[in-house]
Amino acid sequence: MSQVTADEIVQFDNVGLRYGTDKEVLRNLSFTLFPGSFYFLTGASGAGKTSLLRLLYLAQRPSRGMIRMFGADAITLPRDRLPMLRRRIGVVYQDFRLVSHLSAFDNVALPLRVAGASDKDLRRPVSDMLEWVGLADRMDARPATLSGGEQQRVAIARAVIARPDMLVADEPTGNVDPEMAVKLLRLFEALNGLGTTVVVATHDVHLLQKVPESLIMRLNKGQLADSTGALKNPPRRVANPARSPGPPS
Amino acid sequence: MNATELLETRITGVVRAVTGAGKPELVPKSRLSGPMPWVIAIMVAMTVIALAAGLSLRNTVNSAQAGLEGGLTVQIVEPRESEREAQAKAALERLQGLPGVTSLRLVPEEELDRLIEPWLGSDEGEANEIAVPIPALLDVQLADRASDERVAEVRAALAPVAPGARVDAQSGWLEPVYDAIASLQWLAIALVLLLTLALSAAVLMAARSALGTNRDTIEIVHLLGGTDGQIAGVFQRSIGVDAAGGGIVGFALAVVVTLFLGRRFAGLGAGLVNHGSLGPADWLLLAMVPVAATALAMVTARFTVMHTLRKML
Numbered sequence: 119m120s121q122v123t124a125d126e127i128v129q130f131d132n133v134g135l136r137y138g139t140d141k142e143v144l145r146n147l148s149f150t151l152f153p154g155s156f157y158f159l160t161g162a163s164g165a166g167k168t169s170l171l172r173l174l175y176l177a178q179r180p181s182r183g184m185i186r187m188f189g190a191d192a193i194t195l196p197r198d199r200l201p202m203l204r205r206r207i208g209v210v211y212q213d214f215r216l217v218s219h220l221s222a223f224d225n226v227a228l229p230l231r232v233a234g235a236s237d238k239d240l241r242r243p244v245s246d247m248l249e250w251v252g253l254a255d256r257m258d259a260r261p262a263t264l265s266g267g268e269q270q271r272v273a274i275a276r277a278v279i280a281r282p283d284m285l286v287a288d289e290p291t292g293n294v295d296p297e298m299a300v301k302l303l304r305l306f307e308a309l310n311g312l313g314t315t316v317v318v319a320t321h322d323v324h325l326l327q328k329v330p331e332s333l334i335m336r337l338n339k340g341q342l343a344d345s346t347g348a349l350k351n352p353p354r355r356v357a358n359p360a361r362s363p364g365p366p367s
Numbered sequence: 368m369n370a371t372e373l374l375e376t377r378i379t380g381v382v383r384a385v386t387g388a389g390k391p392e393l394v395p396k397s398r399l400s401g402p403m404p405w406v407i408a409i410m411v412a413m414t415v416i417a418l419a420a421g422l423s424l425r426n427t428v429n430s431a432q433a434g435l436e437g438g439l440t441v442q443i444v445e446p447r448e449s450e451r452e453a454q455a456k457a458a459l460e461r462l463q464g465l466p467g468v469t470s471l472r473l474v475p476e477e478e479l480d481r482l483i484e485p486w487l488g489s490d491e492g493e494a495n496e497i498a499v500p501i502p503a504l505l506d507v508q509l510a511d512r513a514s515d516e517r518v519a520e521v522r523a524a525l526a527p528v529a530p531g532a533r534v535d536a537q538s539g540w541l542e543p544v545y546d547a548i549a550s551l552q553w554l555a556i557a558l559v560l561l562l563t564l565a566l567s568a569a570v571l572m573a574a575r576s577a578l579g580t581n582r583d584t585i586e587i588v589h590l591l592g593g594t595d596g597q598i599a600g601v602f603q604r605s606i607g608v609d610a611a612g613g614g615i616v617g618f619a620l621a622v623v624v625t626l627f628l629g630r631r632f633a634g635l636g637a638g639l640v641n642h643g644s645l646g647p648a649d650w651l652l653l654a655m656v657p658v659a660a661t662a663l664a665m666v667t668a669r670f671t672v673m674h675t676l677r678k679m680l
Contacts, residue, residue, distance in 0.1 A: 179680060197595075201589075201592045201593060209590060232591050232592050276591075
């Protein structure tokens with residue numbers, strides 16, 4: 119088992135995941151995510167991308183192996199300490215998962231409210247964020263009245279509003295037009311530039327080229343693989359390996 | 368801001384803190400409301416009525432026992448009128464000298480006639496009927512309780528001067544009535560306990576149903592870093608508002624019913640039930656029912672939600 123340093127946000131060591139008594143959907147995952155890095159998680163449908171993301175945003179415990187997040191053992195961590203870890207992670211779900219009875223404004227404000235922010239303190243940042251994603255005029259709209267693309271933008275705004283240490287996004291550009299997709303990637307990059315570790319799951323190969331300094335984690339049948347199919351740790355850098363911050367060599 | 372405005376602002380702030388009014392709730396309010404306030408209103412109304420009945424019966428028993436505790440009735444059972452009068456006079460004199468007797472009176476013949484009139488009719492117009500000898504009655508009040516020992520002492524004291532005397536403790540006559548009333552009191556207590564259980568069960572089911580309906584929202588809030596306490600607080604507050612509203616309606620309904628029944632019983636004019644009215648302490652206890660129901664509902668909701676959430680990651 120490798121040593122975890124303070125610079126490592128996430129460390130997976132020989133992690134496996136199975137649902138019920140089925141065969142493992144994730145096998146022998148060992149990798150490290152570093153602060154301020156930008157990762158793409160790719161793989162064919164059914165490769166286990168969403169399962170891996172669920173482990174990353176603490177919606178699931180693995181069947182075996184060790185996971186450390188932000189210096190804490192996420193496997194043995196008591197339930198009452200999980201919320202504090204989760205507040206450091208922003209999540210963009212593939213199906214958005216907006217709260218249907220709340221307005222766009224209140225959906226975006228939710229992470230701040232959960233963290234204890236007062237109405238006065240959250241009004242400005244939430245308004246700014248909605249304006250940034252182009253939904254300033256839809257603040258009071260309920261999710262059901264928003265288009266797919268608008269819902270996705272609300273979901274992204276909700277994920278980043280609390281300036282998380284790590285942003286996990288599952289196909290975040292799947293429902294937006296190319297122009298908005300680029301704009302959202304620029305937002306992710308901006309956050310990344312502020313020190314947020316970004317993990318984006320996508321099967322859109324064109325997207326990978328748009329963030330040249332990103333790192334790629336490729337899943338193949340539940341295993342992390344490089345181009346030859348061998349396990350890879352740390353993930354392979356696509357371009358510009360000298361970019362900082364990145365994983366130490 | 369003047370003092371009144373400041374006070375209003377503070378009161379509004381406290382109300383909002385308790386009810387969560389003005390803040391978007393994590394869980395939609397309408398899901399938990401529905402029939403709950405009405406179920407709670409019915410439960411509270413039934414509990415208050417059952418408790419009022421129990422308290423009224425208790426007051427009746429206490430009042431009757433206090434009045435009859437030291438009471439003795441001496442009957443001079445003697446068919447010959449002159450002998451009956453002589454023994455009654457002798458018994459009266461003997462009892463006057465007996466220690467522990469605080470009051471004593473020979474019940475006048477007219478009062479006796481009135482007492483037995485409902486069963487035997489009046490003398491008037493019944494000259495042909497055979498006259499029934501009525502025992503002479505002495506109403507005796509002792510300073511202490513008319514125990515079996517005291518009754519035996521009085522009986523022994525009267526035996527030489529009034530051989531026809533029969534001595535009975537007044538409370539003894541009402542013993543079967545007390546037993547019946549005690550049974551009704553236990554029934555009222557059992558009803559209150561059953562209704563408490565039913566209320567808890569109703570809240571438990573409502574909370575579970577609301578948890579099931581809002582499971583997706585709860586999971587999202589969890590993943591955003593929401594704590595079990597925050598989520599339970601939303602349910603607790605929501606059910607508390609429902610319970611308080613239902614409790615007020617139920618209590619008002621029960622008060623109307625209790626006052627109406629109280630008037631109907633008072634109209635009977637029967638000595639025993641006249642003492643069953645409710646005092647200020649009783650009304651205060653009844654007013655605590657909706658408060659207790661609200662607290663019980665909130666505790667049950669919190670316990671149920673926390674218990675369910677602990678099973679989630």
